[in-house]
Amino acid sequence: MLKNLSVSGDYTFHLFRPSLPFRKLSHQTPAITAISPEQIRDIGSSVTLNCTIENASRYAVSWAKRHRDQPSDSVALTFRTQLTINDPRFEVNETMNGTTMIYSLTINKIEATDMGTYECQVIISFQQKNTSTVNLLVKHPPVISLSETTTSVNVAEGLPTQLSCAASGYPLPTISWTREYNAIMPHGGHSYRGKVLKLDKAHREDRGTYYCIADNGVGKPDKKMVSLEVEFPPRITAPRPKVAQAIDYDVELECKVEAYPAPAIVWYRNGATLTSNSHYRITNIATAFEITNSVVRVITIDKDSYGDYYCNATNKMGHDVARINLFESVLPILSPNASSK
Known part of the structure; x- marks a missing residue:
């Protein structure tokens, strides 16, 4: 109660309310709202990959390419507007429209190795980032x-x-x-x-x-x-299983051997192995498709030269044998391979 007031007149009273404490507004968490769809390009062309981000102005953004063999790992290509790789074919750009950022990666003169998955990243903290991916497919010829x-x-x-x-x-x-x-x-x-x-x-x-x-x-x-x-084991064919020739003339006996691996070929007569000497000349000629022509030339035939000759072929898969009979003719059989003494 006021007492002994001696001052008269009109007074105006103002009521003041204490100010409210200042509240700091927090930044909104950034979000990737759109990214380019899958892109298909030819070698030598260009492509631009766009990533639309809201509320990204205070955060680091980047483009990276994922490893094909280990998708969890990636190689950084950009950081904000800087390239982190030394490749002049790459360009990076960011465009702001209010709180919206369009973060773009351009690749010029595309190569086959550019094909892969590209990742737009917004780094929120050391352990947290928002990501979105886009595939770049590059048409290129087949390589076996x-x-x-x-x-x-x-x-x-x-x-x-x-x-x-x-x-x-x-x-x-x-x-x-x-x-x-x-x-x-x-x-x-x-x-x-x-x-x-x-x-x-x-x-x-x-x-x-x-x-x-x-x-x-x-x-x-x-x-x-x-x-x-x-x-496969040898298979022998004798083009002429019976051969005639006159005394004192030469003659050739032939067998064709088909086998793989290449066989060992041996000629026999009367249980004895024939070798090249003054009476016989043996040649083996390999041709295509694992066929060997084996020829024994009987030189200057006499009475003891007539009879059966055996062509024997062996490899690790097995063996085969063919018999060729040489008999006497009254008249000589003249051929390019026959001759007289």
Whole structure:
């Protein structure tokens, strides 16, 4: 209560409320709201990958490329507007529109090695980041992988085997098989489509050169040669199982040996091995497709020269023998390989 007031007049009173404590506004967490869809490009062209980020102005942003073999690992390409790789084909740019940032990575003169997964990153803290990815697919011709493609196969006749072929490229190449000289394939026809050519039972007729062909419609197909060797025991044929010639003339006895591995060929007569000497001259000539022509030339025939001669061939798979009979003729048989003393 006021007492003894002696001052008169009009007074104005103001009521003041204490100020509220200042509250610091927190920054909103950044978020990637959009990223470019999957991109498909030709070698030598350009591409721009865009990443749209809200509230990113106070945070570090970057582009990285994931490792193909270890997707959890990546290689940094940019940090804000700086490149972290030494490659003039790459460009980085950021455009702000209010709180929205468009963070762009441009790749010029695209190469096949640029194909992969690119990651837009917003680094919030040491242990936290927001990410989004986009795939860049680069059209490039097929390349057959030497490490994943058969080069040669040896198999015993009658056993199963297979020829394998793998190739990279985009679009993914198709693999087909053909044989040298357009020969018939083991399963019939002149070609087979598939990465693996399986043979349930290898036959000697299957041996030879095969071609793996990879094609994806970009550039030229890639082609690699694959050799298939089938091991089999000797098979002997005698073109002339009976041969006539007159005394005092020479004559040639011949056998054809088909075998793989190459066989040891021996001629016999009366249980004895023949060797090249004054009476005999033996030659072995290897030709294509594992065929050997073996010839024994009987020099200056006499009465004791007539009879049976045996051509014997042996390899690790087995052996075979053929008999050739030499008999006397009244008149000499003249041929380019026959002569008189």
